[in-house]
Amino acid sequence: MKISMKNIHKSFGTNQVLTGVNFELLPGEVHALMGENGAGKSTLMNILTGLHKLDQGTIMIDEKETYFSNPKIAEQHGITFIHQELNIWPDMTVLDNLFIGKELKSAFGLLKSNEMKTLALEQFKRLSVTIPLEQEAGQCSVGQQQMIEIAKALLTDAKVIIMDEPTAALTEREIQKLFEVIASLKKEGVSIVYISHRMEEIFSICDRITVMRDGKTVDTKPIPETSFDEVVKKMVGRELTERFPKRVANLGKTVLEVKNFTRKGVFDNINFFVRSGEIVGVSGLMGAGRTEIMRAIFALDKFDSGETLINGEKVSIKTPYQAIEHGIGFITEDRKDEGLILDFSIRDNIVLPSLKSFAPKGLIKEKNEQDFVDMLIKRLTVKTESAAATVGSLSGGNQQKVVIAKWVGIGPKVLIMDEPTRGVDVGAKREIYDLMNELTSRGVAIIMVSSELPEILGMSDRILVVHEGRISGELLKEEATQESIMTLATGGQ
Structure with missing residues (x-):
């Protein structure tokens, strides 16, 4: 699936969030979307998936002008958004969370529980996740909830998956497993929009990067043609001399x-x-x-x-x-x-x-x-x-x-x-x-x-x-x- 968003504008009241943003996603591409908090990254993706309506601009999907009225319809067309703030129902089981709104039912309207369990376990195995399906999701750690959300996205057979800070609560081992899954999805032609502040990940798994600042597109480049320092400078509008400040600890009692x-x-x-x-x-x-x-x-x-x-x-x-x-x-x-x-x-x-x-x-x-x-x-x-x-x-x-x-x-x-x-x-x-x-x-x-x-x-x-x-x-x-x-x-x- 190819997506092209051109000259996108969006305001909330008097607050202008996006002013002429351009973004392109190619089939089978892992595309990093970076910018400071409040730069407009999530808003842009929410416009793509129909959560917000754009004020001005054009969205082309596979060369056809397309607008979704809500995220459910976007998902039905193969675009799934894994949000940074997780959409977990804490009092429901892990299995119910995985299939909420997408339950498998027989011709008589009965739930196909065994079939859903089999599909869920297949995705958990793919992600090396071991969470009991009958456990309440609220009892899971934030990292486990993140893996549930990723598994939920994989169950939709998506053509485009938007990942907003997907590794923020994951361990190194889980991150490596996620990267393996992303690589296999890429081979299958699935496109990934990867929103992250972890620079090492961007340079490890992404093909191209689009940098946003203050609601505008600053630049789009292939990853091999840019660097950590260049990306930071474009994001914050200034050079960041050192990643960590010098520490001189004055230890007391x-x-x-x-x-x-x-x-x-x-x-x-x-x-x-x-x-x-x-x-x-x-x-x-x-x-x-x-x-x-x-x-x-x-x-x-x-x-x-x-x-x-x-x-x-x-x-x-x-x-x-x-x-x-x-x-x-x-x-x-x-x-x-x-x-x-x-x-x-x-x-x-x-x-x-x-x-x-x-x-x-x-x-x-x-x-x-x-x-x-x-x-x-x-x-x-x-x-x-x-x-x-x-x-x-x-x-x-x-x-x-x-x-x-x-x-x-x-x-x-x-x-x-x-x-x-x-x-x-x-x-x-x-x-x-x-x-x-x-x-x-x-x-x-x-x-x-x-x-x-x-x-x-x-x-x-x-x-x-x-x-x-x-x-x-x-x-x-x-x-x-x-x-x-x-x-x-x-x-x-």
């Missing part, structure tokens, strides 16, 4: 220590500490227990035994509110369901954990609150016309900045960051890294869980590796390599 943390069947005998001014990276394969340990520390999930010490004193943390009272902030990996209230304004989301400080006598000091919000929006360069805009109206990367602003705003002693740059563009990533350096220079202790090994290596002072619910090793920054981390992550010594 131990701020947080956990002892003998155990939750049966999930993690066992977890012991570690983090010091003032330190970034401790936490690595490991998906399902190893990294996120579950952090959720237990913050009291989002229960644990069976263990102790938490703040500044050397044992504390009891049984609710997230108590964690906040003790100066712990937690940037969850699932910003959509746990990090934000999408229908609330940016302002309300940012002040939520800090509300008590603006109402010492029960009355909110609105001027102080507004100044506080404006300062954080500016500091984290959140792209928005107003703090009154709903968080759900922002791009995924700008939503992530609001989550970070929310927790930076409490003035934490300890900040747990679970996948802090998931779905964030290269320029915004650097801004987050600079902010992390700024926070640690003020004495904040940071625990950073990340699936990106370059990020772990580039920002951590010490690295803990988790394997099957246990800390399998600890590495100093100077001795850590991707190979040594992966060895520990897979149970090696």
Whole structure:
């Protein structure tokens, strides 16, 4: 299938999102679509699939002018969109999620359950996925939910698959498996639009790249004819001298220590500490227990035994509110369901954990609150016309900045960051890294869980590796390599 989008314009109210974008997709091509958060990438694809109606421009599919009125019709014509924000029904089974709206039925209207199970297992085998089909999707990790969405797309027999940040929550092993699937789809003539901020992936699997900036097309080039630095410059409009900022850690006393943390069947005998001014990276394969340990520390999930010490004193943390009272902030990996209230304004989301400080006598000091919000929006360069805009109206990367602003705003002693740059563009990533350096220079202790090994290596002072619910090793920054981390992550010594 060949797709040509020419001179595409789109506004939402007074906000001009796309101004004359051009994009072409060839049959059997893996085409990277890159740009900063808010550049208009997802909006362009939503126009292609009929979720949004264009204001001006032309869409040609196989040389015929074509417009879809909704994504369902686009899917029926062979175009499937795997969104960055996953469309999972948490209370339904994995099997029901895979076939929702596409159930196989007999002539009498009865579900062909066995046939659906067979097809689902075939796709799971293709992706090396082992998730019970009868399990509720809400019980799956974000990475498992991502694989369910990918399997769902493969079940549609699509001619074009749009993948928006498909590897953001996947492990290295799952990413490699996905790349193998993409290569086989390409051989079958399936075209892939690949939206990602992970530059290594773009140069590894894509044939061409289109770069967008501020709602415009900047350039389209074959991958061999461009470079990392050139793409970054076109995306952000300036040169990015270094991917990671230099870190000079000024380590102080131990701020947080956990002892003998155990939750049966999930993690066992977890012991570690983090010091003032330190970034401790936490690595490991998906399902190893990294996120579950952090959720237990913050009291989002229960644990069976263990102790938490703040500044050397044992504390009891049984609710997230108590964690906040003790100066712990937690940037969850699932910003959509746990990090934000999408229908609330940016302002309300940012002040939520800090509300008590603006109402010492029960009355909110609105001027102080507004100044506080404006300062954080500016500091984290959140792209928005107003703090009154709903968080759900922002791009995924700008939503992530609001989550970070929310927790930076409490003035934490300890900040747990679970996948802090998931779905964030290269320029915004650097801004987050600079902010992390700024926070640690003020004495904040940071625990950073990340699936990106370059990020772990580039920002951590010490690295803990988790394997099957246990800390399998600890590495100093100077001795850590991707190979040594992966060895520990897979149970090696």
